[in-house]
């Protein structure tokens with residue numbers, strides 16, 4: 435067991451900065467000397483002095499060096515064979531992952547509602563996807579997880595798949611049965627990749643859902659900044675097995691990253707790892723009961739429900755994350771957007787997400803203090819009290835979307851091919867060059883390379899007519915769509 439109390443990279447940065455180095459290298463502000471006064475106000479002198487470039491002896495040069503040691507400590511803390519620090523978020527992890535998968539074959543099975551960075555990664559890598567549908571919640575209009583049966587069926591339909599890619603936990607805190615999904619992937623001879631962007635903290639408390647590495651995932655993308663305390667944009671990718679080649683992952687990460695990685699982001703990962711490994715269990719031990727009480731209080735507010743154990747009634751869900759408070763606001767008669775806007779304007783309470791039916795509050799692993807929970811509950815209570823006493827208007831039922839259109843080409847071919855703009859009403863039968871996802875529930879109805887069907891176009895029109903909205907189209911008004919040009 436490594437000494438998790440150490441912070442080798444942070445220590446090396448501090449030592450360098452405190453040695454009063456003559457700075458004739460980048461960044462151009464050179465320790466703050468050349469920075470505008472507004473940047474001093476924004477970042478502070480300490481951050482400017484500690485903004486140190488790559489390739490400095492004693493920090494990240496030589497073997498071993500503090501940068502490598504910091505990543506090795508992270509691998510040890512999360513139980514990975516190897517861990518890489520990422521300076522461009524889990525988005526970079528997904529793009530690098532797609533490039534790595536492309537080394538093993540041209541096809542993959544993907545959960546349909548993966549983050550847009552996976553779609554971008556497939557475009558970059560030229561991968562051909564076969565999609566697997568997550569379970570839909572017809573009441574809340576949100577997507578949950580993938581069942582092992584659905585993954586197995588998708589892998590049967592895609593015998594050339596080089597990997598399977600899933601998301602767990604979801605934005606709403608629902609965790610999939612990753613162990614069973616890993617077994618399905620492995621029995622089909624492919625590795626399982628888990629986008630665990632929302633689950634960096636899961637490893638550190640036994641009451642939380644099992645983390646993906648522990649459940650047998652082969653590659654895990656983790657957005658450390660989301661729930662563990664590193665700086666925004668810093669993330670990690672963990673290798674869990676030999677089903678991926680380490681040197682290929684390494685190369686794919688370097689090709690998706692700046693050659694000038696930010697030392698503060700990187701240092702924040704070293705610090706956050708120490709905190710999680712040394713204090714994580716205690717911090718969660720304190721946070722979890724506070725949030726349990728906050729849930730109970732929120733339930734007392736007329737019209738509100740909080741998702742928790744009830745998520746487990748869903749077939750695809752085997753665990754739920756207590757750090758996510760997904761509040762069902764349907765009983766108030768107002769939308770989640772309205773409740774979130776009121777909480778912000780009345781109490782300066784800023785929520786992570788709002789949809790038609792829910793608002794979601796997120797806590798970090800150690801930020802669930804009684805005072806912070808109180809402010810959230812009071813802010814939401816104020817928002818609900820402010821809602822007009824109008825009788826709740828009946829919301830339209832959430833309709834299931836039609837099947838996806840046939841893929842006519844890969845996302846990359848559509849993205850890079852010649853394109854034209856056509857009227858929405860004339861797009862039937864054309865190959866889409868852009869993604870279209872109706873909210874709720876935000877699962878892409880169309881991805882680049884797929885044929886636009888009448889049913890899908892009608893469904894999108896119908897959703898918008900009923901107050902939903904569509905993401906992905908260049909023309910937000912949806913008067914036109916970008917499609918692949920037809921060969922002359």
Ligand SMILES: Cc1ncc(COP(=O)(O)O)c(C=O)c1O
Nearest residue numbers: 522523524525549629631657669
């Ligand atoms: C499931 C999932 N994967 C990846 C990402 C990208 O993470 P990052 O913002 O760290 O790039 C997100 C962001 O919200 C996400 O929800």
